Amino acid sequence: MGNVVFDSCGTSIFEEMSRLAMQADAVNLGQGFPEGLEPPEVVEAAMRALRDGPHQYPPMLGLPALRQAVAESARRFLGLDVDWEREVLVTSGATEALADAFFGLLNAGDEVILIEPAYDSYPVIVRRAGAVPVPVRLRPPRWDLPRDALEAAITARTRAIVINTPMNPIGKIFCDDDLRFIAGLMLKHDLVAIADEVYEHLVFDGRRHKTLFAAPEVRDRVVRIGSAGKTFSVTGWKVGYVMADAKLIAPIARAHQFVTFTTPPALQSAVAFGLRLPDSYYDGLRAALETRRDFLVAGLRNVGFDVGDVGATYFAVAGASRFDPANDDAEFCRRLTREAGVTAVPISAFFGARDVRSHIRFCFAKKRETLEAALARLERWSERPEPRAAS
Numbered sequence: 001m002g003n004v005v006f007d008s009c010g011t012s013i014f015e016e017m018s019r020l021a022m023q024a025d026a027v028n029l030g031q032g033f034p035e036g037l038e039p040p041e042v043v044e045a046a047m048r049a050l051r052d053g054p055h056q057y058p059p060m061l062g063l064p065a066l067r068q069a070v071a072e073s074a075r076r077f078l079g080l081d082v083d084w085e086r087e088v089l090v091t092s093g094a095t096e097a098l099a100d101a102f103f104g105l106l107n108a109g110d111e112v113i114l115i116e117p118a119y120d121s122y123p124v125i126v127r128r129a130g131a132v133p134v135p136v137r138l139r140p141p142r143w144d145l146p147r148d149a150l151e152a153a154i155t156a157r158t159r160a161i162v163i164n165t166p167m168n169p170i171g172k173i174f175c176d177d178d179l180r181f182i183a184g185l186m187l188k189h190d191l192v193a194i195a196d197e198v199y200e201h202l203v204f205d206g207r208r209h210k211t212l213f214a215a216p217e218v219r220d221r222v223v224r225i226g227s228a229g230k231t232f233s234v235t236g237w238k239v240g241y242v243m244a245d246a247k248l249i250a251p252i253a254r255a256h257q258f259v260t261f262t263t264p265p266a267l268q269s270a271v272a273f274g275l276r277l278p279d280s281y282y283d284g285l286r287a288a289l290e291t292r293r294d295f296l297v298a299g300l301r302n303v304g305f306d307v308g309d310v311g312a313t314y315f316a317v318a319g320a321s322r323f324d325p326a327n328d329d330a331e332f333c334r335r336l337t338r339e340a341g342v343t344a345v346p347i348s349a350f351f352g353a354r355d356v357r358s359h360i361r362f363c364f365a366k367k368r369e370t371l372e373a374a375l376a377r378l379e380r381w382s383e384r385p386e387p388r389a390a391s
Contacts, residue, residue, distance in 0.1 A: 012120060013349035017333060021343035027374040029296075030333070030343040032168070032314045034365035037233035037288060039274065039281060046237075046270035058265040060257050062090025062241070066268045069275040070226070070241045077200075078214055086246040089253050090268060092260040093238035094198045094227040097252075099125045100259060101194050101223050101242070104251035106131040110159035113150065117350030119168055119196070131159070135352050140359055141308055141319065143170050145178045151185060160192045161185070163212060166199040166312030169350055169361040173203060173311050179210055183218045191221065192248065198227035198240075201282055203312045204290045213243065220245040223252065228271040233285075233365070237267045289314070289365060296364040299375035303382045314365035317347060319358055323382070329357040336360075340381035342374045 014031045021028040061067065064084070071084035082088060091097040098121065106112065108130035114122050116137045123133040136150045163182065165174040174182075186193060193212050200209045213224040224243040229235040242252060274281075297307050297316050306319030324332040329346035337343045347359040364371065 013330075013345055014120075017337070017343050017345055020334060020337050024337050024341060024343075026337045026341045026343045027370060027377060028343045029362040029364075029366065029370075029374055030345040032363050032365070033235045034233040034314065035367045035370060037285065037365065039232055039277065041277070042232050042234070042270050042274040045273040046266055049266035049269035054265060056265075058262050058268060060262055061253060062088070062263065063265060063268040063272065066090055066241070066272040066275075069272040070243065073275045074213075074243060077209075078211060080214060082243050083246070087243055087249055089242040089244075089249055089256060090263050091240040091242060091256055092263045093229065094196065094225050094240035095121055096238075096256070096260055097225045097240040097242045098122070098194065098196065100252045100255040101225070102126055102129040102131065103259070104253075104255035105192060105194075105223070105248065106159055109157060111155060111157045112159060113153055113161040114352075115145070115150075115162065115164065115167075116352065117167075117169055117347055117356070118162070118352075119164060120349060122162055123352060132157075133352070134158070137351065137356070138170070138172070139356070140317075141306075143172050145174070145181070147181055150182075154185065154189050154191075158189060158191060160194055162194045162196065164196040165210065166197075166203060168199065168313055169315050169345070169347060170317050171310045171313045171315055173207060174210060176210060179212050179215065183212060183215045186218050186221055193218070193222045195222055195224045197224055198230045199313045200226060201231050201285065202289060202314065204286060204293065205311065207311055209312075220247070223248055228267075228274065231285075232271070232274050237271075239263055239267050239271050292364045292366065292368070292371060295368070296362060296371050296375070299371070299378070300362065303375070303378045310364075314363050316362050316364055317359050318344075318362060320360050321358060327357050329360050330354075333360055336381075341377045342381075 017030040067084040067088040070088045071082040074080040074082045102125050106129045110131040111134050112126045112131050114133050116135045126133045134153050136153050195212050203209050213222045226241050228239040300307050304322045310316045329348050333344050333346045344360040344362050348354045348357045
């Protein structure tokens, strides 16, 4: 007997497209893992910690050194005071942190507002927690927050809202006005916010990351989630962290102790070291990603894709109407993989109804040669006679 929640969700689109990329020997710009950006000093710190130990269970809440570093980072980059002993939890990745928050804070029948396009794990974990995901949609090309629709989606059963900023897959940064509006709804309707902020350091063009956690009127209602995988380009390490008021951390930590219990201590030590790197590291990471973004976006536009502003994250979202008159982004991504040898991800995968099919997502956090190879293939493909013909 299977489980109705997991049986119904199928294979992740990221896994599906990565498998297809391997089969087709395509350049994979679909899955969001970076190339060549790992800071060697952080990797070396992990190696030292592996050599020196300890190798047994660390404290369930996380190594004190890492929890202290997380709190220091909040003060350094956001000007926030966080009590590392009572308000910080280390998890095995941000996805586990999300699961812990949903399991720890939701009861059966609670409703959770998900702003779409949304990371595909959100609705699955919410349902597995016994709660009900309620989508509120942003629409291309501007992706503005529909304030009336958001407030209309709130009922007496609404318990939480998930805010992903900077936003995967579209790179949107929620502005101060949007965050103030959401904070007002939280107070009016007695809500908590799960703030997925894993791309907090990947914000470009002089813009700054904004967080609900900095709003004093809702500070005690916000669960802020970060990711060492994104900050240090080591997505396989799966080290995440949660910051929240002690009354929220307590149930989240209880969920954590029964999900993973702890996270590898050597990796925690290395992340603690990394969080204390000088500003030059963070500035250099942003500059490197901006350069890669600019190169890919210019190339995609030259090919004929419609690419808007890319303010943050690893991803450029491209309108594909010139090449996809059928308006079927999932099938178009499969065709693009087979015909052009370049893999992207359909934006429809980030909508529960799968009916926003006009855009696809490319990852630019790749080596220059990877991006050059992808663009060369796309240029050749776009110049073929009848490039839109079905294969």
